[in-house]
Amino acid sequence: MKIRSLGVLVLTLSLLIASCRPDDGGSTTPVANDRTEQQVIDDAALVEYLNTHYYNATTFDGSGGFTIEDIDIMELPKDDDDNYLPLPDPDNNNLLIEDVEEIATTFLDVDYKYYILRLGQNGGGESPKFSDDIRVRYSGNLEDGTIFDSAVTPVEFDMTNVIQGWNRVMPQYNTAESFEIIGGEVIYTNYGLGVMFLPSGLSYFATPPFGVPAYANLVFKFELLQFEENDHDNDGIPSYLEDLDLDLNLFTDDTDENSVPNYIDNDDDGDGVLTINEDENGDGDPTNDIGENGIPRYLDPEETDSFETED
Structure with missing residues (x-):
């Protein structure tokens, strides 16, 4: 489903681009860690995160229409000695490690691994290429759950100007199958819904924006709504x-x-x-x-x- 099919509405929504920032990092350039060494550290931390966090899996067994607000990622409970306890309510929850896909890629001659969770991917529209414009809703989180950036209203990005994880993940999801305008609001149907778990080397690495530590692994929940070929x-x-x-x-x-x-x-x-x-x-x-x-x-x-x- 193409962005320009919304006509004049695109002009209104595009004004919101400046309010969200999954871009290529901050304004300073300190001496950075070695990327290969940092990737080893980052991946170990991501695997630990995926083994100790779970989500409300059965929520997404229905017919669709889910949003990023429906995605609940939680840390396993701990005992008094700070040891992790078993998964609560296993009939309804899954450990992330059980359902994510591990994907390998290369960036700046370094081999990286990132992880995606597919929650809404049946049918839908076409998928964007890595250089296209996309319209999304999203929430960017640190591993401790802190939200450092989000877009409640759909916003547009040129994927040539976003962090490397985004232009690798988004082409693996479909855009919305259709939309309708009800009371001035655009309602999208059957869009790509997921979560990406990115190492720092595919996000902001050593030069993050305000609110994100250097070398932070990041978690993005997202709804991929539309795209336009660039x-x-x-x-x-x-x-x-x-x-x-x-x-x-x-x-x-x-x-x-x-x-x-x-x-x-x-x-x-x-x-x-x-x-x-x-x-x-x-x-x-x-x-x-x-x-x-x-x-x-x-x-x-x-x-x-x-x-x-x-x-």
Whole structure:
């Protein structure tokens, strides 16, 4: 389900973007811990968290319509000696470790693991790519349950500007199947509902915003409502296809080495011909126009023919 299908309502909701902040961190740059070493520490802490926390699993056995407010994550009770006690009410609760999925990824040449809990994923709409705009409701928590950020009203994010965990997790969920406007409120149906458990290396790492400690593992509950495919430089190539090395990092793809990544460079190969005008077959997709050197014309500085069409 696409963002622009809401029409004028999008303009209103987009004003709320500035109020939420799952972005790339704070303004200072202290000397950071080694990422590989920190990941070992973070993952051990995440596994400990997942083994000692549980959630109200049977709440989500119904037909749907659940929200982030329905997700209740609790720590196991302890005895007087601070030892964990068995899971309360096991007929209705599950340990997180029993139901989360462990997923491996690489960022900045470091191997990371993160964990997701799927709570609303049946049917629904399409899934976004890692570089798309998304509309979500969410709650960001520290491991002790402290909420450091949230959005009660749906807000939009460009996933090229969010923490790395978000642009890996969100594409694994569906957006809403449909929506209707009732009394001025948008009601979404059958959207992606889940929780992500992120190591610090896929969140704010050493430079967090106010209220988040450095190297904090984070928990985000979220409702993924809508998305819109991004073509940041309007060159006819969706931004996710500008990730030539498939590392989920658009900033590392710069064909003409002009310090402007391809996804915001409207002349990717620096040959003086706009990428959109290297669409030889005129189908609106420059990626399938192969030149004499066997590569797409828009990536080959030796291919300088322009196929610009008049309006």
